[in-house]
Amino acid sequence: MLHLYLIPLIFALIGLAFYTVLGGADFGAGFWELTAGKGPQAQAVREHAHAAMAPVWEANHVWLIFVLTVVWTAYPTVFGSIASTLSIPLFIAAVGIIFRGVAYALRAGAAGPRELSAIDTVFSISSVLTPFALGTAVGGIASGRVPVGNAAGSQFSSWLNPTSLLVGVLAVTTAAYLAAVFLCADATKLGDQGLEEQFRRRALGAGIVAGVIAVAGLGVIAGDADRIFHRLTSGAGLAGLVISLVAGVATLALVWRRQYELSRYGAAVAVAAIIAGWALAQSPLFLPGLTIEAAAAPRPTLIAVTVAVLGGAVILFPSLALLFRLVLSGRLAEGGESVDLRPTPRLVRVSRQGFLARAALACLIAGIGLLTAAEAAWAHALGVVSLFGFVAFGFPAALPPHIVPQANDAKRH
Amino acid sequence: MAPQRSAAAAMTPDQNYLLEARQMQALSFSVHIPLVCFGIAFPTLLLFVEWLYLRSGDPLYRTLARRWTNVMVALFAAGVVTGTILSFEMGLLWPAFTATFGSVFGLGFAVEGFSFFLEAIFIGIYVYGWNRLSPRLHFATGIPIALAGFTGSLMVISVNGWMNHPSGFRLSHGKVVDVHPFKALFENAYFWHELIHMYVAGYIVTGFLLAGAYAVLRLRGRWGRYEQTALAIPLTIAALAAPVQVLVGDWNGREVARYQPTKLAALEGLPRTTTGAPIHVLGWYSDGRVEYGIGVPKLLSVLAYHRVNAKVQGLDAVPARDRPPVNVVRFAFQTMVGIGTLLALLALVYLAVRIRKRRLPRSTWFYRALALAGPLSVVALISGWVTTEVGRQPWVVYRVMRTSQAVTGARGIPVGYGTLVLVYVLLIAAVAWILWRLARKPLELEPSLSAAEVD
Known part of the structure; x- marks a missing residue:
């Protein structure tokens, strides 16, 4: 039964899935810049990772804002409790976000390899730090360590615990995997076989690592967070977990067969399934002792949020589709300058x-x-x-x- | 509205870092808000230049638009991340505020999120679409950016208007009931004047900062047709907006008098409710009077109520614990008004020369003043926000929730504050560096143009 009080949460989870897939690829690009090493080949990797993300990173980032605003409007107590107890990892993520944005801005003015490499280092480190910190926050919520109230939970053990660390590491490896797949597809579009092969190897490696961590991580959760483990391994939670695993394996096979376009969608399904599985496993509770129903804002607010999000989506999705169509077709890439650019001047009317x-x-x-x-x-x-x-x-x-x-x-x- | 209602007592922590949290918020806001001005006005100016190019085919306009695009990219990136910090701080610093009233005001930010989406999406297309999309399509992709600059401020300021003049809900046992978010945000009598004031400020700050940069080039002897164009366009819009802001500011004052009389009393430093209240320019408020100020009798009554002997409520109308810090508010207000007046005068000089001599001013002093006008306009902008935000104290939601009830109970806020100061120093240095770098990139003009001297 779909209650009104669930609808904004579903929107927020959809937003979270988009953020994980799109924002994740963006973070992952930074991860590959960090691990690219030295030399001209590494520089090519970095350039490719940067060029592919530059037009889309801001749009990808807004998904995070979307999730925050929907949660604080529709489930204000939950937001206040989470943000105050988990203030440290959230602050770390925020600082990482600042450095990433600044690095994007700075790259436009960098001259010479030394400046570029300094900027890229800042960018990469914050690209790893931010998803890790956000992942630990998610782990704290999932393992029931955020009680209701203003900073009512522990400031440290709420995010420095086995489940949090697991989700943090998983967030970084998933991001790396998503980015590698995305960049493979991008390199194919540009017809650069060398780069494609580089990122294909990275995608396979990261995918396997992420899968192993995910499966081994179940053991970690079993020892650390009883409730979420039991509910992830039975019923609807289990369904989400299984779909995610199957989709994860399938997407690896697709990368192996160089079907990058399809494998991207497979990866998105894997992410969406595990987020849905987590949500189902945790429901009907949002925080310990607080059900989603009790946490929800008054009815008029829920209606207003629902109307606003649906109305916004009508404008948002066509715009996003336009952006991604232009990006994925390579029309916004370097070397895509093919249009006849001269405008047709018309006589300007005599000054009035x-x-x-x-x-x-x-x-x-x-x-x-x-x-x-x-x-x-x-x-x-x-x-x-x-x-x-x-x-x-x-x-x-x-x-x-x-x-x-x-x-x-x-x-x- | 009952003045002493208190909300969210359950979430009030025993000890907190109220002052540090307020300073962190003020710092984050002061770094972000000048960037917002560029979000409001820069896309419009850029589109105007691009339109000139489309109409004339003159490559000078194209060069100018492309260089401004690079500046916009850098400033927008900085605006995105500093804006994100502000939304994090809603929870990191003021969890009890958001937990109690998120259901009332949150909608404004949720809708703003979509505005932000459009801005980010179309900036991506616009910036990377130069040379890759047809000229008309490229111009069209800039329009949503300019519109989103307005709708974004509209949404955010609707929330600020609500904090200053809360409505659309009732409190019952520290919980909000009878919530009507649309009514609270958009049927609010208080937010329109704030929105218009900020929107006009966006054009003033952007216009004077941009024009000021080219004024510096003029002072250094670079004064071709390119520089003249790049200076005249932002200067003209700022010169029209600055006098308009004087009128809008006066309207703001009357609205404050009507809805927040205590804030008005703090602006002037009016200790007691007075008929025919005066205004003191400069001076210092101490022990219930303004010392060393230049008094103008009855002016406050005239400005606030258009009547010479109108009664103006003084600070004594509310208990001392419900008053804002008078000198901070007063000083910020006088700074804003003083700079605003100077900017309007500078604008009138420009317009007078333009009308009488049909050209740009030639006096070196004008360009020195113009170079200074940009930074000063930023000071005025921040002072204006200090006036309204500190003037609302000690309330976060006017007469409903005290700021001290809203603050986080988390420890370690001073560590966060120190880190944030460091991060923002780096950010400001980085933005300054990139702007300097972009300005130093050699102009790629056709030879006939760079040599053209008109004036």
Whole structure:
């Protein structure tokens, strides 16, 4: 039975799955930059990893914000409890996120290999640190170490415990695997066989390591977190676990057979299944002693969040699809400059700056009257619109004449 | 609204680091908010330049737009991560605030998340689409970035408006009931003036900072058509926005007088409820009066209520424990108003020269002032936010929840604070370095253009 109080949680979990797959690939790219070693071949690996992620990293990152905002709106007590008890790993993740973003910004201005390698080192270390820290936080929640209340749990053992460390390591290796698969596909698009082979080996290696850690990790959880272990190994939780394992093995086989496109979807299924399995295993509890139903915000908020997310999704998914279509088809990559770039200049109309200036002045006078002299709210609203009109008309009117292209300018080119 | 209601007593910890937490929040905010200005105004300016290129085919505009794109990428990346810190801090520093009221205000951030998505997606396409998408399609992919700059601020400021003028819920035993999030955020009388004030500030800060950078080049003798264009476009928008901000600011003052009289009393340092209240310029508030200030009789009544003898509520209307720190608020307010006035005067100089002589100013002093105007506008921006945020103290949710009730009970906040200071120093240094590097990249102009001297 799908209750209203579950819907925002499902949205948040979908967001988490997207963040793990897309954001994970982004973190993993940093992992491969860290382990690339030295020399020209390593530099090629780094360049490829960076170039593939640069157009998409910001969009991938927003999934994390989405998860946070949905949780604090729909399950505020849970958010307050998690963030205060797990403040240390979350702070570490936040610092890692800052360094990653700064590294992206800096790379554009780097000159010479020394600067580049310094920036890449910062980027890679934070790319490993951030998913690890976030993973330990997830482990703390899953193993029931976050009680309800303001910093009510232990500041250290809530994330420095076997389950947390396991999830942290698993997050890093999964990210590495996802990135390698993504970069294989990307290298194939660019027709670079050498790079493809490099990342194929990395994907197979990381995939096997992630699988081994996941299976061995069950033993860790068994010894550390009773409730989640029992519920992951029975019923719906078990179904999620099995689907995830099967999808994981299948995706490795696909990488082996160089079917990268399909293997990406397989990896996404594996991630989504384990997240769903975790959620089902943990339900109906969100935190120890707090059910999802009890944690949920009042009904009008749940409705508002649901409406807002569904409405947002209508705009979001076509935009995301556009971005990824352009990226995956290689149209945003280096060397994709194929379009005829000359615009077709049209004669710019003879300057009408005098008319615009008079319109701007009229707007300004109206704005002062409505916003400053008048008292009513509707007058203020009109006043603001008038003042915006003043700026909009005034801007073309006030630009010095030689700044705006004139008709004879257009003819010259 | 009953003034003494208290929320979330259950989540109030025994000991906490209120001051450190407030400073961490203020630091994170001060680093982020100038970047927000670029998020608001830069895409619009960039699109205008690109549009000039599409209309004229003049490669100068294309070079300018591409160089500005590189600046936008760097600033946006810094804005993304510093904004993320702010959302983490909602939980890391103020868990009791979010735990109690997340269901009321959280929706604003959830919707803002989508705005952020659009911004991030289309920035990716726009930045990497230069030369790879057709010129018109490329221009079109910039439009959502400019729109998201507005909707993003709208959502975030709707939450700030709610914190200043809370509605759309009731409290019962420390829990919110009767919650109406849409009503709380968007039917709120208090947030429109804040939004407009910030939106206009975005254009002022971006405009003066950009123009100031080219003013420095002019002072160093680089003054071709490229530099003149790059200076005139942001300067013109800032010169129009700065006088408008004076009017908008005055409107903000009247709204504050109506909804937050205690904040208004702190702005002036008005100890007692007074008819025909004066304004003191400069000076220091001490023991219930402003010392060494230049008094202007009755001006506060006129500005706040448009009547010479209007009664203005003083600080004595609320008990001492419910008053904000007067001197901090007063000093921040006077800084904002002072700088805002200077910027408006500078704008009028520019507009006067433009109207009477139909060209850019030639005085070296004008360009020196312009170089200074950018950093000063940032100071004014931060002072404005200090005015409204510290002016709301001691409340996080005005007259509903005290900031001291909202703060985290986690230990180690001072360690986090120290780390954050270090990280932000590195961040600011990194951003400064990248901007310097981008500015030093040689211009790739066609020879006929770089030589063109117009003025």
